[in-house]
Amino acid sequence: MSHVAAIIGGGVIGGGWAARFLLNGWDVVICDPDAEAERKISEVLNNARRSLPALSDHRVMQEGSLTFTDSIATAVSHADWIQESVPERLEIKHQVLAEIQSHCTAGALIGSSTSGFKPSELQQGAATPQQIFVAHPFNPVYLLPLIELVGEAETTVRAKAVLEQLGMAPLIVRKEIDAHIADRFLEAVWREGLWLIKDGIATTEEIDDAIRYGFGLRWAQMGLFETYRIAGGEAGMKHFIEQFGPCLSWPWTKLMDVPELTDELVESIASQSDQQSGQFSIRELERIRDDNLVAMMRALKARNWGAGAILNADDIAKKPALPQDISQPLTTIERVIPIDWTDYNGHMNESRYGQVFSDAGDVVMSMVGADSDYIDAGFSYFTVDNHITYRNETHAAEAIYVRTQVLQAQGKKLRLYHEMFRDNKELLATCNQLLIHVSLETRRSCEPGAAVMAKLDALHTAQSQLPKPESLPESQWQML
Amino acid sequence: MSHVAAIIGGGVIGGGWAARFLLNGWDVVICDPDAEAERKISEVLNNARRSLPALSDHRVMQEGSLTFTDSIATAVSHADWIQESVPERLEIKHQVLAEIQSHCTAGALIGSSTSGFKPSELQQGAATPQQIFVAHPFNPVYLLPLIELVGEAETTVRAKAVLEQLGMAPLIVRKEIDAHIADRFLEAVWREGLWLIKDGIATTEEIDDAIRYGFGLRWAQMGLFETYRIAGGEAGMKHFIEQFGPCLSWPWTKLMDVPELTDELVESIASQSDQQSGQFSIRELERIRDDNLVAMMRALKARNWGAGAILNADDIAKKPALPQDISQPLTTIERVIPIDWTDYNGHMNESRYGQVFSDAGDVVMSMVGADSDYIDAGFSYFTVDNHITYRNETHAAEAIYVRTQVLQAQGKKLRLYHEMFRDNKELLATCNQLLIHVSLETRRSCEPGAAVMAKLDALHTAQSQLPKPESLPESQWQML
Numbered sequence: 001m002s003h004v005a006a007i008i009g010g011g012v013i014g015g016g017w018a019a020r021f022l023l024n025g026w027d028v029v030i031c032d033p034d035a036e037a038e039r040k041i042s043e044v045l046n047n048a049r050r051s052l053p054a055l056s057d058h059r060v061m062q063e064g065s066l067t068f069t070d071s072i073a074t075a076v077s078h079a080d081w082i083q084e085s086v087p088e089r090l091e092i093k094h095q096v097l098a099e100i101q102s103h104c105t106a107g108a109l110i111g112s113s114t115s116g117f118k119p120s121e122l123q124q125g126a127a128t129p130q131q132i133f134v135a136h137p138f139n140p141v142y143l144l145p146l147i148e149l150v151g152e153a154e155t156t157v158r159a160k161a162v163l164e165q166l167g168m169a170p171l172i173v174r175k176e177i178d179a180h181i182a183d184r185f186l187e188a189v190w191r192e193g194l195w196l197i198k199d200g201i202a203t204t205e206e207i208d209d210a211i212r213y214g215f216g217l218r219w220a221q222m223g224l225f226e227t228y229r230i231a232g233g234e235a236g237m238k239h240f241i242e243q244f245g246p247c248l249s250w251p252w253t254k255l256m257d258v259p260e261l262t263d264e265l266v267e268s269i270a271s272q273s274d275q276q277s278g279q280f281s282i283r284e285l286e287r288i289r290d291d292n293l294v295a296m297m298r299a300l301k302a303r304n305w306g307a308g309a310i311l312n313a314d315d316i317a318k319k320p321a322l323p324q325d326i327s328q329p330l331t332t333i334e335r336v337i338p339i340d341w342t343d344y345n346g347h348m349n350e351s352r353y354g355q356v357f358s359d360a361g362d363v364v365m366s367m368v369g370a371d372s373d374y375i376d377a378g379f380s381y382f383t384v385d386n387h388i389t390y391r392n393e394t395h396a397a398e399a400i401y402v403r404t405q406v407l408q409a410q411g412k413k414l415r416l417y418h419e420m421f422r423d424n425k426e427l428l429a430t431c432n433q434l435l436i437h438v439s440l441e442t443r444r445s446c447e448p449g450a451a452v453m454a455k456l457d458a459l460h461t462a463q464s465q466l467p468k469p470e471s472l473p474e475s476q477w478q479m480l
Numbered sequence: 481m482s483h484v485a486a487i488i489g490g491g492v493i494g495g496g497w498a499a500r501f502l503l504n505g506w507d508v509v510i511c512d513p514d515a516e517a518e519r520k521i522s523e524v525l526n527n528a529r530r531s532l533p534a535l536s537d538h539r540v541m542q543e544g545s546l547t548f549t550d551s552i553a554t555a556v557s558h559a560d561w562i563q564e565s566v567p568e569r570l571e572i573k574h575q576v577l578a579e580i581q582s583h584c585t586a587g588a589l590i591g592s593s594t595s596g597f598k599p600s601e602l603q604q605g606a607a608t609p610q611q612i613f614v615a616h617p618f619n620p621v622y623l624l625p626l627i628e629l630v631g632e633a634e635t636t637v638r639a640k641a642v643l644e645q646l647g648m649a650p651l652i653v654r655k656e657i658d659a660h661i662a663d664r665f666l667e668a669v670w671r672e673g674l675w676l677i678k679d680g681i682a683t684t685e686e687i688d689d690a691i692r693y694g695f696g697l698r699w700a701q702m703g704l705f706e707t708y709r710i711a712g713g714e715a716g717m718k719h720f721i722e723q724f725g726p727c728l729s730w731p732w733t734k735l736m737d738v739p740e741l742t743d744e745l746v747e748s749i750a751s752q753s754d755q756q757s758g759q760f761s762i763r764e765l766e767r768i769r770d771d772n773l774v775a776m777m778r779a780l781k782a783r784n785w786g787a788g789a790i791l792n793a794d795d796i797a798k799k800p801a802l803p804q805d806i807s808q809p810l811t812t813i814e815r816v817i818p819i820d821w822t823d824y825n826g827h828m829n830e831s832r833y834g835q836v837f838s839d840a841g842d843v844v845m846s847m848v849g850a851d852s853d854y855i856d857a858g859f860s861y862f863t864v865d866n867h868i869t870y871r872n873e874t875h876a877a878e879a880i881y882v883r884t885q886v887l888q889a890q891g892k893k894l895r896l897y898h899e900m901f902r903d904n905k906e907l908l909a910t911c912n913q914l915l916i917h918v919s920l921e922t923r924r925s926c927e928p929g930a931a932v933m934a935k936l937d938a939l940h941t942a943q944s945q946l947p948k949p950e951s952l953p954e955s956q957w958q959m960l
Contacts, residue, residue, distance in 0.1 A: 012713055088723070138694040139711055146694035169693045175681050182690040184676070188668040193704055196664070201655050208703025210662040212786045213649045214618040214626035216703065219696030221772040222765075223688025224673055229753050230765050231619055233492055237750045243568070270717045273709050285702075285710050288785060292701040295779035302820055303772050306692045340782055343838075344855060345920070350863040351838045355831035358823075375824060382873075383830040388866045393923065440825070443873065 002027050002064060006079035006104075008072060008096060010037040013113050014085035015044030016141025018066070021081070023052050023142070024166045027064040031075035038068055043283070048142035050397040051290040054338030055143075055167075055297060055311050057359070058319050060399045060423075061336075072096065073103040081162060083135065085113040093122060101127045109159050111135030111149075115183050118176040119151045130155055134173075135163070136180055140286070143293050145169035145310045148180045167314040169307070197272070198265050205276035220296060221306045295340040326462045330367070332360035332418070333402035337394055347393040354388060357418045357431040360402045364416060365435075368455035370448070378440045379449065381414060385434040392428045399423040406463050409456040412437040412445045417469045430469070482507050482544060486559035486584075488552060488576060490517040493593050494565035495524030496621025498546070501561070503532050503622070504646045507544040511555035518548055523763070528622035530877040531770040534818030535623075535647075535777060535791050537839070538799050540879045540903075541816075552576065553583040561642060563615065565593040573602060581607045589639050591615030591629075595663050598656040599631045610635055614653075615643070616660055620766070623773050625649035625790045628660045647794040649787070677752070678745050685756035700776060701786045775820040806942045810847070812840035812898070813882035817874055827873040834868060837898045837911040840882045844896060845915075848935035850928070858920045859929065861894060865914040872908045879903040886943050889936040892917040892925045897949045910949070 005021040007014045010032030018041060022028045030041060045066075053061050069075050076082050082104055086096050093112065100110055110132045112122050123129035133151025138144040147163050149156040150173040160170040173180050179187055196202045202210070218227050225237075232240030277285060300308025324330055333356055341352040365371065365381055374380070394400060401421055408415035418431040437448040448456070485501040487494045490512030498521060502508045510521060525546075533541050549555050556562050562584055566576050573592065580590055590612045592602050603609035613631025618624040627643050629636040630653040640650040653660050659667060676682045682690070698707050705717075712720030757765060780788025804810055813836055821832040845851065845861055854860070874880060881901055888895035898911040917928040928936070 012711065138698075144694055144697060146690065148690070169689065171686060171689055171693075173682070173686075175679075177679075177681050181676065181682050181687065182694050184672050185669050185691070186695060188672045189665050189704060192664050192668045196661065199655075199657075201657050202653070202661050204705035206651060206653075207661065208706050209649065209651055210626065210628070211665070211699050211703035212701060213651070213790065214624055214662050215666060216696070216699030216701075217624060217773055217776065217787060218618075218769075219691050220700035220776060221692060221696075222769060223691035223696065224669060225684035225749070225753055226688050226757050226765070227769075229757055230762060230769060231492065233762055237753045238746055241746050241749060266718055266721050269705070269721060273705055273717045277706050277709055282710060282713055285706070288783070289698075289702060289707075289710060292780060292783050292785055293697055295783055296697065296700060296776045299775035299779040299820060300772060303768070303775055305768065305772055307697060310693065340779060344852070345860050345862065349835070349838060350866060351831050351835035354834035354866075354868075355829070358829060358831045372824070380825050382825065382870070384870045386830060386834075386866070386868045386870075388834075388868075390862070390864045390866075393862075 003080045004029065004078050006031065006075040006082045007085065008032075008075065008082065008100065009085035009087075009113075010034065010041050011085060012040075012044065012139060013137060013141060014083070015041045016048070016139060017083045017085065017113070017137065019045050019048030019052065019142040020166050020168070022064050022066055023048060023061050025062050025064050026081075027066075029067050029069060029075045029079065031069050031072050033070050041068075044142075047140070047286055047290055050287075051140075051294050051339070052142045053336040053399075054294060054397065055301075056315055056318075057301075057335055058315050060334050060401075072099045076100050076104040076108065079104060079108055082108055082110045083113060084110065088115060088117075090117060090121060093117065094125060097122060097126060097132055101131065106131075109133075109155065109162065111159060113137060116179045118178060120176060133159060134176075134180065135159060135170075136183070138182070140290060140293070143290060143297070145307050146171060146182065148173050148182060150176050150180060164317075167310070169310045194265070194269075197269055203276070204269060204272040208276065221300060291339045294338055298338055298340055324367075326459055327465065329403035329405045329419070329463075329466065330364065331401060332363040332404040333400070333420075335400060337396050337398050337400065339396040342396050347395055350388075350390060353390065353420065353429045353431075354386065356400070356402060356420060357386070357388065357429075357433060358383065360404050360418045360431075361416055361433055361435060364404055364406070364414075364459075368459065369452045370437075374449075374452070375440070379446075380438055380440055381435040382438050383433055384436050385432075387432040389430045390428075391430070392422070392426060394422060394428050400428065405466055405469065406456070406460045407432075407468070409453075409460040412447055414456065419469075432469070483560045484509065484558050486511065486555040486562045487565065488512075488555065488562065488580065489565035489567075489593075490514065490521050491565060492520075492524065492619060493617060493621060494563070495521045496528070496617065496619060497563045497565065497593070499525050499528030499532065499622040500646050500648070502544050502546055503528060503541050505542050505544050506561075507546075509547050509549060509555045509559065511549050511552050513550050521548075524622075527620070527766055527770055530767075531774050531819070532622045533816040533879075534774060534877065535781075536795055536798075537781075537815055538795050540814050540881075552579045556580050556584040556588065559584060559588055562588055562590045563593060564590065568595060568597075570597060570601060573597065574605060577602060577606060577612055581611065586611075589613075589635065589642065591639060593617060596659045598658060600656060613639060614656075614660065615639060615650075616663070618662070620770060620773070623770060623777070625787050626651060626662065628653050628662060630656050630660060644797075647790070649790045674745070674749075677749055683756070684749060684752040688756065701780060701783075771819045774818060778818055778820055804847075806939055807945065809883035809885045809899070809943075809946065810844065811881060812843040812884040813880070813900075815880060817876050817878050817880065819876040822876050827875055830868075830870060833870065833900065833909045833911075834866065836880070836882060836900060837866070837868065837909075837913060838863065840884050840898045840911075841896055841913055841915060844884055844886070844894075844939075848939065849932045850917075854929070854932070855920070859926075860918055860920055861915040862918050863913055864916050865912075867912040869910045870908075871910070872902070872906060874902060874908050880908065885946055885949065886936070886940045887912075887948070889933075889940040892927055894936065899949075912949070 003026045005026045005028050007018045007030045010030045018028050123132050130152040136148040145168050147170045149170050156172050163170040297307050300306050301311045341348050343349040403419050405417045414435040416433045420428040436445045439446045483506045485506045485508050487498045487510045490510045498508050603612050610632040613635050616628040625648050627650045629650050636652050643650040780786050781791045821828050823829040885897045894915040896913045900908040916925045919926045
């Protein structure tokens with residue numbers, strides 16, 4: 001059954017929500033009176049399509065349908081989730097929420113992207129107050145997992161379950177408070193930043209460098225308190241607090257005392273920002289940011305930590321059970337090429353073809369019971385020989401798949417033959433891979449367990465009628 | 481000529497400084513009265529040795545010598561750089577700085593790791609005030625590039641040049657201010673965090689999640705202002721400020737109003753932190769943090785952005801001119817295995833052997849003039865066939881090198897044979913690699929330029945007397 005999301009307000013945030021739903025298979029209706037909305041949304045979608053799918057190591061996402069309307073009634077009437085992202089003015093939000101509630105179903109979830117308003121404020125005068133809650137996202141919404149949920153317990157629990165299906169990390173805020181949690185920190189930093197610029201201490205670029213070369217890197221993987229727990233060292237968290245406690249009475253910030261946003265200060269920030277980033281257009285900056293985020297989030301994914309652990313959980317939850325006729329080559333990989341796999345030639349680096357084939361070998365291992373439990377028990381397969389032929393280029397954001405044939409399954413030897421294809425069935429590369437069963441204790445070869453051997457035998461026997469792969473003469477290789 | 485750094489105060493910060501200098505070839509003298517100093521420093525050094533060297537793609541670092549003393553006079557008398565990292569109490573700092581100045585040379589640089597004191601405060605009563613400056617690092621000092629430098633212009637410029645040699649990103653703060661720049665933000669966030677816990681809005685873990693799943697990821701690669709520039713979109717930075725300007729008068733923070741650090745609040749933070757992170761020891765958390773940082777910084781390195789751009793600049797500045805007798809196999813790679821190249825088997829993944837050989841091929845291309853200018857002009861080599869044999873395992877933090885022989889250089893065909901060795905000359909893998917010269921416009925093969933062809937011919941001719949590689953019989957492979 002397909003789900004429908006109605007996105008009310010199609011700016012950068014609304015567009016990000018649309019992309020998040022659409023690329024996870026939801027049908028999306030966007031309601032925005034702006035004549036430019038369709039163009040703006042399509043730019044956000046293009047950014048999302050080149051970055052989000054590559055965060056998964058298993059799936060090729062099936063997009064839902066996308067429609068536009070200028071009527072809230074049309075947008076919300078069949079929607080399961082309605083997301084309000086209109087300007088941050090309470091009277092506009094009240095008006096839009098009332099219009100939504102007079103046309104939506106009783107079971108629909110109505111989230112607001114508000115940065116600062118509390119649910120009790122949004123709910124003022126509403127027909128069904130408990131249906132309305134805060135679902136505060138972070139830009140770019142299609143990549144960053146955090147969503148702050150604030151509202152009635154029953155509603156936010158339902159909303160959390162939906163957002164987890166979209167690969168997000170919903171954080172239920174238990175007590176409503178102005179600006180929720182994250183934006184309180186952002187507001188504090190913003191105020192301090194304005195003072196530093198006004199007082200001529202630092203430029204926008206110097207401030208950004210002070211963040212991204214130092215604590216910004218720490219906070220991308222552990223937050224404030226886990227970082228300080230480490231700083232406390234063996235003496236512990238209490239020691240840390242005691243050590244830094246006295247600073248609280250020192251003049252280290254001047255935060256509540258707000259600088260006036262004079263024309264001069266605004267001008268000075270804008271011109272410093274031009275100096276810092278003006279060589280890139282906003283579109284270019286967005287793509288640089290997205291490529292950086294994908295690369296870092298994939299790095300954390302390999303460590304199974306922070307935002308990377310969220311990605312792994314999502315991959316596991318949605319891992320497709322590839323339907324297999326084991327008498328035919330097995331579909332071992334279906335995925336999208338991430339930006340961090342490409343090189344200076346503008347295509348996927350040769351070593352990443354090797355990684356795809358390595359992953360394909362892992363899938364066969366897993367199918368025959370040489371899975372993570374088997375590895376924990378001290379046995380595995382090591383690759384000892386790989387012969388890869390490169391037939392065609394492939395690029396970031398392209399969907400590929402791999403078909404694998406078991407050529408030999410004899411004692412400790414397992415020989416696989418992989419073929420990698422582009423979505424249009426064009427052959428991209430082949431790999432003849434020899435794996436050897438090993439003991440992880442001795443790091444030497446040994447016979448596999450009986451259960452694994454039996455499954456391998458069955459697989460090998462089922463495929464014994466398949467023609468053996470032949471080398472394609474070089475003269476027929478596409479690139480040559 | 482070797483340089484000497486004197487580290488006064490051997491805690492986590494002093495230890496991090498020691499590692500940074502030592503692993504960059506400086507001789508280091510550590511002065512700390514603590515009987516435990518040597519053990520504590522060795523733990524920091526172990527962490528540094530398994531993470532810092534792998535940030536470079538070219539170098540195997542040569543460590544300097546390390547000695548301990550309990551005399552400041554002994555430590556500083558021959559030091560080029562003296563780094564004070566004693567407790568954050570002004571009278572202790574004055575005492576230590578006076579002792580340092582009565583024994584160091586006039587040309588020595590004296591940096592203080594202080595988080596909050598201004599240079600004018602540190603310099604009070606000093607014999608040579610301008611010699612003393614703030615060099616404020618961020619934990620872990622051996623990985624994070626940021627250093628805030630505050631002091632006399634001439635001194636900080638000299639200090640900046642030294643720190644850049646250590647691969648760091650020194651930020652000269654032009655006007656002195658309590659807590660410099662970064663710690664003003666950290667203090668603001670810390671105060672806000674204490675309130676959220678005291679008011680029961682969020683736990684330490686919820687706060688950390690609100691950071692690391694959202695804006696923390698943004699700040700690891702762009703800071704505050706570049707992020708907001710993007711948020712402003714096509715309408716620009718001024719539009720953004722106008723949009724969020726009004727919030728400054730809203731109750732989004734309660735910062736200057738400092739919560740009292742009662743026993744109850746301290747206890748509550750400590751027990752929430754135990755709940756969140758108590759399943760890991762501090763040592764484990766340090767290594768998780770370092771592995772995350774290395775993986776993310778390497779991800780940014782591939783994007784040549786932020787902290788990754790600093791790493792690339794450092795690699796280029798220090799790229800060793802590998803001395804080559806071209807009649808022998810060429811040394812194409814000397815490097816350390818990074819943690820993000822290992823897999824669930826606890827060793828370097830098969831695809832990363834492929835990456836090392838891909839990099840080795842790039843070095844040969846560069847040697848014969850098929851370098852980045854050549855690629856910009858529209859020509860390159862693509863790999864079309866790789867045959868890798870895996871002879872032995874290798875692990876994170878191990879030093880390896882590759883020797884490369886040119887087997888064929890004929891028209892558009894270039895065939896290389898690479899052998900990868902562990903530092904102890906043990907053979908790890910071989911690769912027979914066929915590259916084809918291509919036009920990047922047509923994406924089809926074509927003849928290389930005359931200059932490249934001439935250099936390739938010279939290389940191939942010089943190596944023509946070398947024995948051709950023979951396949952080692954499988955029976956002699958180490959792992960089997």
